[in-house]
Amino acid sequence: MAYVAIADRDHEHHLHDPQTFITKYIWCQDHKVIALQYGITAISVGVLAMILSAMMRLQLAFPEVFSFITPNNYYQFVTMHGMIMVIYLLTALFLGGFGNFLIPLMCGARDMVFPYVNMLSFWVYLVSVIILMASFFVPGGPTGAGWTLYPPQSILPGTPGTDWGILLMLISLAVFIVAFTMGGLNYVTTVLQARCRGMTLMRMPLSVWGIFVATILGLLAFPALLVSAVMMILDKTIGTSFFIPAVLSMGEPLDHLGGSPILFQHLFWFFGHPEVYIVALPAFGIISDLISTHARKNIFGYRMMVWAIVAIGALSFVVWAHHMYVSGMNPYFGFFFATTTLIIAIPTAIKVYNWVLTLWQGNIRFTVPMMFAIGFIFTFTHGGLTGLFLGNVTVDLPLSDTYFVVGHFHMVMGVSPVLAVFGAIYHWFPKISGRMFNETLGKWHFWLTFLGTYSIYLPMHYLGILGVPRRYYATGITDFIPESAQSLNVGITMAALLVAVVQIIFFVNIIWSLFNGKKAESNPWGATTLEWQTPDTPPKHGNWGPELPVVYRWAYDYSVPGQPQDFIPQTEPHHGHDSVDK
Amino acid sequence: MHMSTLLVALCAAVIIWAFLVRHLTAKPWLSVSEPNNTGPVQIPALKLGLWAFFACITSLFALFITAYLMRMDPNHASDWYTISKPGILWLNTGLLVLSSLAMQWARHAERSENIQSVKTALAAGGLLTLAFLGGQLIAWQQLKNSSYFDIANPAVGFFYLLTAVHGLHLIGGMFVWSKTSFRTWRRTTVEKGRLSIELCTVYWHYLLLVWIILFGLLLST
Numbered sequence: 001m002a003y004v005a006i007a008d009r010d011h012e013h014h015l016h017d018p019q020t021f022i023t024k025y026i027w028c029q030d031h032k033v034i035a036l037q038y039g040i041t042a043i044s045v046g047v048l049a050m051i052l053s054a055m056m057r058l059q060l061a062f063p064e065v066f067s068f069i070t071p072n073n074y075y076q077f078v079t080m081h082g083m084i085m086v087i088y089l090l091t092a093l094f095l096g097g098f099g100n101f102l103i104p105l106m107c108g109a110r111d112m113v114f115p116y117v118n119m120l121s122f123w124v125y126l127v128s129v130i131i132l133m134a135s136f137f138v139p140g141g142p143t144g145a146g147w148t149l150y151p152p153q154s155i156l157p158g159t160p161g162t163d164w165g166i167l168l169m170l171i172s173l174a175v176f177i178v179a180f181t182m183g184g185l186n187y188v189t190t191v192l193q194a195r196c197r198g199m200t201l202m203r204m205p206l207s208v209w210g211i212f213v214a215t216i217l218g219l220l221a222f223p224a225l226l227v228s229a230v231m232m233i234l235d236k237t238i239g240t241s242f243f244i245p246a247v248l249s250m251g252e253p254l255d256h257l258g259g260s261p262i263l264f265q266h267l268f269w270f271f272g273h274p275e276v277y278i279v280a281l282p283a284f285g286i287i288s289d290l291i292s293t294h295a296r297k298n299i300f301g302y303r304m305m306v307w308a309i310v311a312i313g314a315l316s317f318v319v320w321a322h323h324m325y326v327s328g329m330n331p332y333f334g335f336f337f338a339t340t341t342l343i344i345a346i347p348t349a350i351k352v353y354n355w356v357l358t359l360w361q362g363n364i365r366f367t368v369p370m371m372f373a374i375g376f377i378f379t380f381t382h383g384g385l386t387g388l389f390l391g392n393v394t395v396d397l398p399l400s401d402t403y404f405v406v407g408h409f410h411m412v413m414g415v416s417p418v419l420a421v422f423g424a425i426y427h428w429f430p431k432i433s434g435r436m437f438n439e440t441l442g443k444w445h446f447w448l449t450f451l452g453t454y455s456i457y458l459p460m461h462y463l464g465i466l467g468v469p470r471r472y473y474a475t476g477i478t479d480f481i482p483e484s485a486q487s488l489n490v491g492i493t494m495a496a497l498l499v500a501v502v503q504i505i506f507f508v509n510i511i512w513s514l515f516n517g518k519k520a521e522s523n524p525w526g527a528t529t530l531e532w533q534t535p536d537t538p539p540k541h542g543n544w545g546p547e548l549p550v551v552y553r554w555a556y557d558y559s560v561p562g563q564p565q566d567f568i569p570q571t572e573p574h575h576g577h578d579s580v581d582k
Numbered sequence: 583m584h585m586s587t588l589l590v591a592l593c594a595a596v597i598i599w600a601f602l603v604r605h606l607t608a609k610p611w612l613s614v615s616e617p618n619n620t621g622p623v624q625i626p627a628l629k630l631g632l633w634a635f636f637a638c639i640t641s642l643f644a645l646f647i648t649a650y651l652m653r654m655d656p657n658h659a660s661d662w663y664t665i666s667k668p669g670i671l672w673l674n675t676g677l678l679v680l681s682s683l684a685m686q687w688a689r690h691a692e693r694s695e696n697i698q699s700v701k702t703a704l705a706a707g708g709l710l711t712l713a714f715l716g717g718q719l720i721a722w723q724q725l726k727n728s729s730y731f732d733i734a735n736p737a738v739g740f741f742y743l744l745t746a747v748h749g750l751h752l753i754g755g756m757f758v759w760s761k762t763s764f765r766t767w768r769r770t771t772v773e774k775g776r777l778s779i780e781l782c783t784v785y786w787h788y789l790l791l792v793w794i795i796l797f798g799l800l801l802s803t
Contacts (some may be wrong), residue, residue: 003624113627163773181638193622218632223642227649231743240739242653257734263652269643302610363794380778500790554610 007108007196007548016115017557018541029115030541031100032123036089036432037395038096041122045129046089047503052081054500057301061475061493068418071473072160075144078471079161080132082147083169086275087176090417095218095543096178097209098424099187101432105262105531106208108196111541112186121186124179131172138164146471148272151243151264155236157250177222177229187215196530198551199445202306203570205529205555206299209306210285213313214278220275221317228267237261265327269320277316278434279413281309283420284351287376289555290423291355293369293527295362296566298556300354308347308354325393326400334393345384352381363559363566367525368442371421376416377449383411386461396434401471407457422449422506429510429529430524434538435517441509445502452499459488462470526567528554588589632781636788643792644755647799653736654803664803665737668724674717675797681710682790685783692779697769700779704763707786710753711759718749738801744796749788755785 018024025033058075059069069077100118104111136140144160145153153159154166161169192214195204204212231242235256243264245255292299299305321329321337355377365372386408390396399405413544422445429437467480475481523532535545549571557568654662667678688703725731725741732738762778 003626004625005622007622114631181635184638185631187635188634189627193627193630195622200608200610202610217637220641223638224645226642227645231649234739234743239733240743241734241736242649242739255734258736260653263649266652267649272639272647298611303608514590556611 005197006113006194006312016111027119028423029111029119031104031111031115031118032432032539034118035097035101038092038100038125040092041126041129042097043087045084045133046093049084049089050500050503052084054497055246056081057493057496064111065513071077071455072141072144074473075146075471076142076160076165079144079146079169080136080142084132086147086279086413087173088132090123090179090279090413091218091275092176093421094279094417095187095211095215096183098124098207098282098286099215101428102207102531103187103190103211104194105192105534105539105543106205106529106555107191108199108544108551109194109341110544110548111188112188113194117182118186118240119471121179121182124175124182128172128179130177131168131175133162135165135168135172138168143169148268149232149264150268151235151259151261154246155232155244156247156254162236164236167233167459170233170236171268173229174226174233174546177226180218181220184215184219186531187211188219196548196551198571199530202303203551203554206285206288206302206305206309207529208285209309210282210288213309214281217274217281217313217316218278220321221271221278224267224271225275228264228271232264234271242443262324262327262329265324266321269323270317272323273320274313274316276409276413277312279417281313283376283417284309286424287355287373287418288351288358289527289529290369290373290420291358291530292558293427293525294367294373295359295364296558297358297362298558300357300360301350302554303557304350305354306532308351311347312344314338314455315347316512319344322396323393325396331393338393342388345388348384352377352384367426368437368439368446369423369427369525371443371446371450371462372419372426375446378417379411379450379453380416381409383413383416387412391418398467399464401469402464403460403468403470406470407460407464410457410460415457415576418527419450422446427525428531429513430520431522431534432538433514433517434520435513436520436524437513438509438518441505445505445509448502448505449499452495452502455495456499459492464487523569526565527566527568528557530552530570533569626777628777628781633786635744637791643747643796647769647795650740650744650799654740662736662803665725665730665735665741666728667741667800668721668728670717670721670724671797671800674714674721676794677710677714678793681707681714681761682783682786684710685779685786687747688779692776697766701763702767704759704766704779707782708756708759708763710757711786714750715752718745721745746801748793751792752789755782755789758782758785764775784801 016029018028018030024030028034043139044050048522054067055069057425059074100112100132103109115576132142140161140163142161143149143154143165144476149166149169155162159166191204191208191330195201222546234240235242235244239255241259243256243257244259245261246257288299289303297544306507318340319337321333322341325334325337359374386404390399390405390408426437463485466485468485520537522534522537525532530549530551531539533549534543552573553568553570553572555570557570558567559566684703684707688700688707691697691699691703722742722745725738730738758778759782762782765778
């Protein structure tokens with residue numbers, strides 16, 4: 001039987017057809033509903049993690065004041081904040097949320113290729129979130145081992161949460177990985193198989209490329225976390241010695257022998273480094289699309305952008321031990337990993353140049369999504385530059401485990417991808433909801449968030465250079481930390497609390513606009529990509545009506561000379577010489 | 583950082599690169615009416631999904647093996663000692679080989695459109711797999727009762743861990759097998775079952791290969 005492309009089949013082979021409330025909104029296989037479910041869940045836990053960070057900042061600024069924040073609680077907040085933000089918010093939102101929404105629409109498909117597995121992936125993700133939240137309620141509370149969960153401390157008494165919290169954390173991660181694998185198989189297969197007629201890989205928008213490569217990274221890297229989590233569960237529950245060496249705990253020798261904590265670090269960071277690119281690559285792709293749409297200009301160097309995404313993805317597997325320079329490993333390994341880390345900066349820098357070159361002489365419209373996209377460029381460049389400092393071994397030695405690192409990773413993981421998320425939500429809000437958001441509130445949200453987060457993290461680098469260590473409940477009196485550092489801490493906390501409160505503007509804007517926003521036309525930004533060419537806004541089940549779209553051009557025909565409009569949708573056939581080239 | 587890890591990473595990188603490099607010469611901004619290198623990959627979606635899953639679980643097993651090699655490095659660890667593996671493992675290996683053969687027979691039978699043979703072969707494959715899993719549990723029990731059982735010994739830990747992970751993947755396969763078998767038993771013609779039987783068979787062969795590698799590793803200590 002000859003192979004027939006999914007896009008060319010007739011649909012007597014029905015798409016799942018939901019009729020009841022339950023199958024339309026709850027146990028729903030429609031990728032758009034699943035995307036919203038992922039998004040709402042991820043953002044909800046993200047808000048919780050933000051509250052945890054507010055508590056951490058309160059403790060750091062006013063060390064004697066808040067008696068309910070004990071040292072144990074502080075470390076628990078640190079750990080849960082980190083794990084929730086990196087995995088349960090950012091990874092789930094970019095891949096589960098944006099991936100689910102955008103991939104079928106931007107590829108011209110009716111849905112993901114495995115809709116039932118897609119639906120399952122959300123519910124299993126939700127179970128993993130519930131398991132993690134349960135760790136707040138068990139004896140001993142959640143784990144306080146730091147999001148990196150290094151053994152032996154993470155499973156030995158002395159660290160908070162070693163009774164139940166660490167187990168629930170590890171089990172929750174394992175469940176998350178199962179959910180992610182189910183989702184990931186969907187995204188990869190849909191991009192490869194379900195693109196509509198004319199949509200070649202090199203005509204796909206960069207959002208899809210970013211999410212696609214990030215998914216491949218995830219499918220290959222999350223197993224490393226699963227391996228380390230399973231082995232740590234066994235060390236904790238049945239007493240194996242994978243990671244625990246011969247050790248005294250509370251003065252008593254334990255039954256373990258010969259385990260290697262460094263083995264955990266290798267496994268964890270073999271996952272951990274690709275993980276940060278799993279967060280960053282979708283953000284890169286989305287930003288490229290936001291910039292080109294709102295500057296009415298094709299992305300500069302599309303092929304290089306694709307190459308850069310793929311190269312960053314591939315290289316991300318060979319840089320992991322730059323997180324381990326101070327672990328005592330062989331210095332020659334440090335040299336090797338520092339080299340690869342500097343190499344990975346090259347395609348990343350190329351992307352930044354190309355974004356700037358896209359803006360150059362573009363017809364820039366300072367819409368809210370564009371502001372967030374430009375904010376991304378600033379903050380990501382900043383964070384990337386500090387990463388170059390940390391990527392060099394000798395410079396990393398005094399900076400490791402200081403606030404310099406905290407400032408760096410918040411800039412590249414906390415601020416930039418979150419600005420990308422906000423930009424993306426504002427950009428696609430008219431498509432998802434059929435309404436426009438309030439522009440004024442959006443601009444206030446942007447400026448306060450952008451300037452606010454800079455006020456938080458820029459001074460933090462200075463604290464790090466002074467040598468103020470991270471993951472300290474209170475630094476106390478030291479010779480090398482002046483009084484003014486504590487004042488700086490207070491300033492940072494004020495900024496952090498302000499930024500946290502400002503996010504209310506975002507939620508008010510979105511929720512109010514959902515019900516009272518001006519009705520949006522189907523393509524308010526004048527974008528070329530397929531999701532804006534759906535017959536209905538918001539797109540109905542099946543996305544395209546009776547006929548799938550056909551694509552004739554790439555996703556970036558903006559401001560093509562000699563054309564009546566400043567954009568040409570991908571579905572517009574060619575009439576004579578209308579390409580950019582002529 | 584073991585060779586196997588680097589190898590997996592390298593393979594992934596090479597595959598992605600080789601797959602994409604032909605596309606990077608495309609010039610999508612030019613007006614070309616029928617671009618070449620266009621369409622979807624020419625295999626059924628489920629098959630592609632399974633191969634993507636293979637990439638994922640290869641990564642998983644490669645990482646387990648890397649962890650094993652790093653932890654059980656004879657140069658470093660004077661803290662573990664060889665254990666005697668339960669003899670039933672050899673029988674189990676034989677059972678798994680037979681189950682793979684049975685699944686292959688099922689695939690062959692459905693190609694020659696012999697529905698009765700398909701049903702028998704599928705049943706045999708499933709039963710042999712269940713026998714394998716039962717045998718693994720017996721092996722666990724035997725090790726637990728033997729004098730070698732010391733959970734702090736990583737040889738023991740890895741024995742349970744690696745057999746458990748392999749067994750879990752086989753149990754997952756049994757879920758799909760049961761769905762396929764159920765559908766087959768209700769049918770009188772082969773047509774619709776073709777792909778699922780083929781994919782089940784490939785999965786079984788893959789897990790057999792994984793088992794042979796893991797068994798070899800376990801035997802080496």
